[in-house]
Amino acid sequence: MKQSDPPALSLDQIKGIIQYPCCPKQTAVVSLDAHGRISVQCANCGKYLLIDNDRMTATVTRPCKGAKARFRSAG
Numbered sequence: 001m002k003q004s005d006p007p008a009l010s011l012d013q014i015k016g017i018i019q020y021p022c023c024p025k026q027t028a029v030v031s032l033d034a035h036g037r038i039s040v041q042c043a044n045c046g047k048y049l050l051i052d053n054d055r056m057t058a059t060v061t062r063p064c065k066g067a068k069a070r071f072r073s074a075g
Contacts, residue, residue, distance in 0.1 A: 015032045020058055
């Protein structure tokens with residue numbers, strides 16, 4: 001059974017675009033209903049970023065050690 005792709009965001013559903021501070025060509029698209037913060041790794045340079053969806057900012061940060069093991073059962 002093939003899973004369908006998630007629906008793409010339309011322009012009316014986008015709050016804005018955040019440029020990565022480490023690699024300006026890399027960006028994150030933020031939807032209107034997105035709130036809070038999320039940690040991501042830059043696909044280009046491998047640095048970790050903390051993206052704040054409410055403030056529309058991204059800052060370089062350290063990785064959260066042990067988070068994957070602690071929350072393994074949550075996904």
